[in-house]
Amino acid sequence: MIDAVMPTYTRTPMGFERGEGCWLYDTEGNKYLDAGAGIAVSSLGHCNPVLIEALVNQAEKVWHTSNLYRIPKQEELASLLVQNTFADTVFFTNSGAEAVECTVKMMRKYWSAAGQPDRHQVITLKSSFHGRTIGMISASGGEKLTKGFGPILPGFVQVEEPSIKKIAKIISTNTAGILVEPVMGEGGIIPLGDSFLRNLRLLCDDHNILLALDEIQCGMGRTGKLFAHEWANIRPDIMAIAKGIGGGFPLGACLATEKAAYAMQAGTHGSTYGGNPLACAVGCQVLKTIADDVFLKNVRNSARWLRQQLESVIATYPDIFTEVRGEGLMLGIKCKVSNLDVVNSCYDQLLLTVPGGDNVIRILPPLIISEDELKQMIDKLENAASSLKDKQNA
């Protein structure tokens, strides 16, 4: 008989009933160190008192009114996002996929309103991940996402590898813009790099097309800057965010310049829940906390230390690991053995990591992780590697 919960995930058996900071407690009483943060979502840790207060305060006032009326918390969060980014305007969603959907709709509307409706094609990268709607699996195009769900939508073309030359070759009079993740997440923690992003910006400028970034996983302080593209010192036209901005409450957003959003007029797009008072109350606190020089400097310091330690773990266990890559606290360790075996071995050590594409395990801890907790993470990872090595030798 089919499970009451539709079996679209291969779930591990433990279930968590309580969390605090970087720690999760399962129903058996085990205490796990969370180096996955629910896939880069719980950016300020579990049950952060500041976020609890924001949520409870709002819960006692009003939960939902719809976007038929002004939502003060939504306006506050939009202003904060505008103050802290390239953007002039923000559309709120409940999830990442919806945020990228808005991005793609905006690109098409932009050209349609400019009298060039044939410019509807968006260039993306192979191995990219933009969510699970029909639109977003069509954007990524990967067999793993699309198989059996066809017909997928036209209007997307994937480039085999992040190469400016290859992208330049497929730009045509049908191209609306380019959509990439500055650090690819699900694909296996693949940073596109500062010079690539700068050249991509120049390419879009040369061809007068739109540059859209998906910072759903790599944004919100994850790389040690508020947004990953800031390392390359570029400004996109549109950006999708989600995950970390809600700190565990479902929240996403599509940020844009005034120019890119000029055709998104009243009645063109909407969402019943998007920008809901509860989500935005939490989002405001998350953003105020992370968009702070001292906070981000701490992330960079933690990241530097963690990276050095990981390099040495890899050097000690060359039969298990091959390399570490990524930016800030968005790291991928490429495995020589199956990444799923490594993730399982980490579970045995009460450490939560997340598998990713290209046989990596992802390290995406809450951004507030302390030095002592990072040390415990390294110890657990070494124990996991050591026990895998013992098994290999047995």
Ligand SMILES: *Cc1c(COP(=O)(O)O)cnc(C)c1O
């Ligand atoms: C998680 C993710 C998405 C999809 O977000 P959902 O909230 O699951 O819809 C899109 N893009 C990237 C880069 C992601 O990491």
